[in-house]
Every structure is written in C-alpha cells, then in structure tokens.
Amino acid sequence: MKTQKISEAVVRRLPIYLRFLNDLAMKNIMTVSSQDLGQKLDLNPAQIRKDLAYFGEFGKKGIGYDVAYLIEKIRQILKLDRHISVALVGAGNLGRALCNYNTYLRNDMKIVAVFDAMPSKAGETINNLTVQPMQEMKATLSQLGVRIGIITVPAMEAQNVANQFVSCGIEAILNFAPVVIKVPPEVRVHHADFTTELQSLAYYLD
Amino acid sequence: MKTQKISEAVVRRLPIYLRFLNDLAMKNIMTVSSQDLGQKLDLNPAQIRKDLAYFGEFGKKGIGYDVAYLIEKIRQILKLDRHISVALVGAGNLGRALCNYNTYLRNDMKIVAVFDAMPSKAGETINNLTVQPMQEMKATLSQLGVRIGIITVPAMEAQNVANQFVSCGIEAILNFAPVVIKVPPEVRVHHADFTTELQSLAYYLD
DNA sequence: TAGATTGTTAATCGATTAACAATC
DNA sequence: TAGATTGTTAATCGATTAACAATC
Numbered sequence: 073m074k075t076q077k078i079s080e081a082v083v084r085r086l087p088i089y090l091r092f093l094n095d096l097a098m099k100n101i102m103t104v105s106s107q108d109l110g111q112k113l114d115l116n117p118a119q120i121r122k123d124l125a126y127f128g129e130f131g132k133k134g135i136g137y138d139v140a141y142l143i144e145k146i147r148q149i150l151k152l153d154r155h156i157s158v159a160l161v162g163a164g165n166l167g168r169a170l171c172n173y174n175t176y177l178r179n180d181m182k183i184v185a186v187f188d189a190m191p192s193k194a195g196e197t198i199n200n201l202t203v204q205p206m207q208e209m210k211a212t213l214s215q216l217g218v219r220i221g222i223i224t225v226p227a228m229e230a231q232n233v234a235n236q237f238v239s240c241g242i243e244a245i246l247n248f249a250p251v252v253i254k255v256p257p258e259v260r261v262h263h264a265d266f267t268t269e270l271q272s273l274a275y276y277l278d
Numbered sequence: 279m280k281t282q283k284i285s286e287a288v289v290r291r292l293p294i295y296l297r298f299l300n301d302l303a304m305k306n307i308m309t310v311s312s313q314d315l316g317q318k319l320d321l322n323p324a325q326i327r328k329d330l331a332y333f334g335e336f337g338k339k340g341i342g343y344d345v346a347y348l349i350e351k352i353r354q355i356l357k358l359d360r361h362i363s364v365a366l367v368g369a370g371n372l373g374r375a376l377c378n379y380n381t382y383l384r385n386d387m388k389i390v391a392v393f394d395a396m397p398s399k400a401g402e403t404i405n406n407l408t409v410q411p412m413q414e415m416k417a418t419l420s421q422l423g424v425r426i427g428i429i430t431v432p433a434m435e436a437q438n439v440a441n442q443f444v445s446c447g448i449e450a451i452l453n454f455a456p457v458v459i460k461v462p463p464e465v466r467v468h469h470a471d472f473t474t475e476l477q478s479l480a481y482y483l484d
Numbered sequence: 485t486a487g488a489t490t491g492t493t494a495a496t497c498g499a500t501t502a503a504c505a506a507t508c
Numbered sequence: 509t510a511g512a513t514t515g516t517t518a519a520t521c522g523a524t525t526a527a528c529a530a531t532c
Contacts, residue, residue, distance in 0.1 A: 081499070087477035091456060105513060113458050117513095118501055125515055133514040134508035151480045158476070165375035172371050173472055181476060219483055220476070244479045250297060252319050260482040264475050266379055269468055270364070270387055270426070271293035273450045274357045276466040277425055287523070311489060323489095324525055331491055339490040340532035 082123045083150075088113060089120070090146045096139045105136035152180035157216050159242075161233045162224035163188040163196060163203045166248060170222060171199045184216050189229065206236065213240045220244045227251040234261075288329045289356075294319060295326070296352045302345045311342035358386035363422050365448075367439045368430035369394040369402065369409045372454060376428060377405045390422050395435065412442065419446045426450045433457040440467075 092113060096104055110117035124130050124142075127149050131137045147153045160167050160183050171183050186201045187209055188194065194205040204212060212218075221237040223230050223245060230249035237245055237259075244260040247253050250267050298319060302310055316323035330336050330348075333355050337343045353359045366373050366389050377389050392407045393415055394400065400411040410418060418424075427443040429436050429451060436455035443451055443465075450466040453459050456473050 079499070083481045084474070084478045086481070087474035088458065090477070091474065092458070107513080114460070116501060118503090119499090121514065122500085122516080129515070131514050132508060133506065134512050136513065149481065150477055151483055152477060156480055156483070165371075165378050169371035169375040170472060181480065220479055222476075243483050246475060246479055252294065252298070254320065260479060262475055262479055264470065264472065266376060266470065268290070268293035268297065269452060269470050270428075271296070271356055271358060272290045273426055273452055273466060273468055274362055274387065275289045275292070275355065277357055277362070277449050285523070313489080322525060324527090325523090327490065328492080328524085335491070337490050338532060339530065340488050342489065 076126065078126055082126060085115070085120075085123055086146055086150055089123075090143065090150070090152075093139055093143045093146070097143060102139055103136045104139055104142075106131075108136070147180070155179065156181045156220060157184045157218045158182060158220045158222060159185040159187065159209075159213055159216075159218045159237075160222040160224060161187045161189075161206075161209075161237075162226075162229075162249075163193050163198060164224060167222075167224035168198050170224065170248075171201060174199060181220075183222070185212050185218060187212075189225070209236060210240050213242070218242065220246070223247045223249050223253070225249055282332065284332055288332060291321070291326075291329055292352055292356055295329075296349065296356070296358075299345055299349045299352070303349060308345055309342045310345055310348075312337075314342070353386070361385065362387045362426060363390045363424045364388060364426045364428060365391040365393065365415075365419055365422075365424040365443075366428040366430060367393045367395075367412075367415075367443075368432075368435075368454075369399050369404060370430060373428075373430035374404050376430065376454075377407060380405060387426075389428070391418050391424060393418075395431070415442060416446050419448070424448065426452070429453045429455050429459070431455055 089109065092109065106117035106120045109120050128145065130142050130145050158181055160170060163186055167186065171186065174182055186198055186203050187206055188203050189206050191205060193203050196203045219242065221242040223233050225233050227249045230247060230251050231253050234245060234253040234255055238255055242259065245255065246262050246264055248264050250265050252263065253261060255261055295315065298315065312323035312326045315326050334351065336348055336351050364387055366376060369392055373392065377392065380388055392404055392409050393412055394409050395412050397411060399409050402409045425448065427448040429439050431439055433455045436453060436457050437459050440451060440459040440461055444461055448465065451461065452468050452470055454470050456471050459467060461467055
C-alpha cells in the first residue's frame with residue numbers, strides 16, 4: 073500500500089465495490105473484470121482499475137480480479153478487517169432505524185451504544201441496546217473502545233453532541249442532523265442529510 | 279438564469295446555503311457576505327460567489343447578499359418555490375423515520391403517499407399517512423401529482439420498486455437501499471446509503 | 485474618500501477517461 | 509498463438525482557488 077494521498081471520491085467508491093463483490097461471492101462467482109464491475113455499478117472501467125491500483129496490483133492481466141481476494145484487500149484498505157465499534161446519539165425515529173442496520177453491517181462494524189439527552193428515553197431498549205443518558209457517554213465509549221459516532225439529534229443539539237464526541241476521543245462522525253458541524257481537523261465528519269439531499273433532487277425536475 | 283450546465287457539486291451546495299440563510303433570516307440578520315457564509319459552512323468564499331454567480335448577480339459589491347432576496351432566488355433555482363409531492367415505498371423503520379421529516383421540509387416538499395409491498399402493512403398509519411399496497415401506486419401518484427420517489431425497501435426489492443416508479447412517470451428517485459439501481463437517463467437517482475457512508479468513514483481511522 | 489465585497493478571469497489543482505504496452 | 513484484461517501514462521475534462529477591477 074503506497075503512501076499517497078487518496079482522494080475522497082476514491083474512498084467513497086470502495087464500499088460500493090465491496091458490496092457488489094460480496095454479492096458476487098454469494099453467487100459463487102470467482103472472477104470479475106473492471107468491465108463487468110463498471111457496467112453493474114455505472115462506472116467507467118478505467119476508473120475502477122485506477123482506484124484499485126492506488127492500493128496495489130490486485131488483478132491478473134487477461135483474467136480480471138479474483139473476487140475473494142479483492143474482497144479481502146478492500147476490507148483491509150477500509151480497515152474493515154477488524155471490528156469497529158460505533159455509538160449513536162439521538163434515540164428518535166431515525167436513530168432507531170439506523171440501529172436496525174446492525175445486522176446488515178455484518179461483523180465489521182456495529183452500533184454498540186445509544187445515548188439520548190432526554191432522561192425519559194434512558195432505559196428504553198432498541199434492538200438489544202439500552203439507551204443511556206449523556207452523562208454515561210465518556211465512560212461507556214472508553215470502556216467499549218468506540219471510535220465512530222453517529223448524530224441523529226435535532227439540528228440545534230448537533231454541535232453540542234459533536235463537541236462531546238470530540239472530547240471523548242471519537243475519531244470520525246457521521247452527522248444526520250441538518251446543520252454543518254465543526255470539529256477539529258483530526259476528526260473526520262461526513263454529513264448525511266436527508267433534507268438537503270431531497271432539495272438538490274428537486275433541481276433536476278423539469 | 280443562464281443556460282449553462284451546472285455541476286452536481288454546485289447543486290448539492292445550494293440547499294446548504296439555503297438552510298443557513300433561513301437560520302439567518304430567523305435571527306433577523308439582513309445581509310451576509312460570502313466571507314461569513316464560507317466561514318460558517320466551511321467553504322471557500324470564492325466558491326460560494328462563483329456558485330451563486332452561475333445563476334445571476336444576487337449580491338451588492340461592498341455590501342454582500344441580502345438574505346431574504348438570496349433565499350428567494352435559491353428557492354427558485356431549486357424549484358422549491360412551488361410545492362413538490364414525494365412518495366415513499368417501504369414502510370419499515372427508516373421509511374417511518376423519514377416521514378417524520380415532513381414538518382422539517384416546510385411547505386416546499388412533502389411526502390404525500392407511502393406504499394409497502396407487504397399486505398399486512400397496508401392500512402397502517404404513519405404521521406397522518408395511510409400505508410397503501412403497491413397496486414394503488416399508479417393511480418395515487420398520478421392523482422397526487424407525485425414527481426419524486428423515495429426507496430426504503432430492502433436491497434433485493436429496490437430495483438423492482440425503481441422500475442415501478444419509472445413506469446409511473448416519477449422524475450427523480452432518492453434510494454436508501456444498499457444497492458446501485460438503474461433507471462433510464464431522464465430519471466435522476468441519488469443514492470443515500472448509510473452503510474457505505476459508514477464504511478468509507480472507517481478508512482479515515484488511524 | 486476609504487473600506488468592503490462582489491463578479492469574473494486566470495491559475496491551479498484534481499479527477500476522469502482514453503489509449504496502449506505488458507502479460508495472463 | 510489469439511483474445512482478454514490489467515496497470516499505467518498521457519490527454520482531457522472539470523472544479524476549486526486566487527487575484528483583482530468594478531463598485532457600493
């Protein structure tokens with residue numbers, strides 16, 4: 073693995089490759105070409121080859137990529153070869169919905185703790201997880217070794233939750249609240265906001 | 279408004295500008311500079327000016343942008359100055375959660391119909407909406423003038439739902455299912471997938 | 485007038501695509 | 509060997525940023 077700066081666009085495509093490769097593996101398909109991948113994922117084959125080549129030579133000329141081997145490699149690249157613990161703050165509808173993806177995330181990632189600022193929510197159960205009050209966050213996160221945080225609270229509270237995550241040593245945040253949150257540069261934030269997504273779609277209506 | 283092809287990146291930022299401008303308006307702030315906006319939204323001021331300049335001259339040199347006027351203009355650009363009806367298929371946890379954003383979307387967009395393939399779900403109520411069986415989709419969508427569709431079904435059913443949306447004349451789709459769906463070129467698809475989002479975050483852990 | 489800030493051009497930077505030698 | 513497909517370089521395309529004249 074070279075020490076070159078990999079663009080965000082590349083990193084965002086890797087999980088998409090991985091997901092499709094897993095599908096192929098389930099169908100007992102052993103080998104796949106960049107051509108196949110590109111067609112199924114609506115991407116340029118050259119782009120797929122280039123993306124993968126940033127990290128090593130995973131294919132065989134004239135043959136394509138070995139599905140199982142490529143899965144293994146992408147999981148390594150994305151650090152999904154170890155278990156990663158995730159915490160979620162905001163036990164509302166969206167938070168509950170996301171907790172149900174735990175099964176989908178297989179072994180690699182799992183939401184292992186849920187918090188909510190409303191004392192009345194504490195003690196509720198979501199998918200085998202007990203909602204905890206915010207005061208317990210620091211202790212719980214360090215005990216469980218949580219590295220990624222998810223924010224599903226209302227916009228007004230999001231920055232505050234982000235600050236708490238940061239002070240607990242969280243390394244990356246996925247923010248669903250409809251507001252831009254600020255964190256120190258060493259913490260990675262992705263915004264996943266349903267409302268802006270929907271509004272940008274409207275632009276493309278005739 | 280010029281007839282130039284506007285990049286996707288620009289269109290995705292417009293709703294973020296709009297959201298922040300609405301915040302300013304609520305605080306009775308009348309004017310804002312690209313400098314201010316850039317600082318609050320973590321964007322380069324030159325980029326913000328350029329984004330807006332694609333659509334017209336909305337600012338005043340030496341002064342900045344009039345908040346109310348800019349809101350009006352961006353709403354026009356995004357076609358949010360008229361009402362847009364949205365339908366959702368998949369009345370699971372995530373679908374239910376998204377329906378609760380209706381209040382957040384103000385007047386401009388609204389989820390007006392919910393469908394589910396499981397007959398047992400039909401008749402359930404979510405946020406004043408009654409879940410309908412798939413057979414009623416065509417009639418309901420044309421009756422309500424629905425133009426955008428949201429998919430919150432399991433991956434396996436997503437393509438099938440997309441096909442039905444397309445045959446009902448839907449113009450844009452927001453897909454939450456963890457699979458790449460294919461549609462004719464005149465239909466716009468955005469993918470909003472929680473699992474790939476989370477997996478790409480893992481890459482940035484040390 | 486002096487200071488501030490836009491709109492826009494030019495410069496830079498980065499990402500995608502095409503092309504092809506290498507090779508299975 | 510002939511056909512297929514990679515890895516990689518070069519060409520293209522596009523997006524971001526800097527700089528500054530225009531002007532409020």
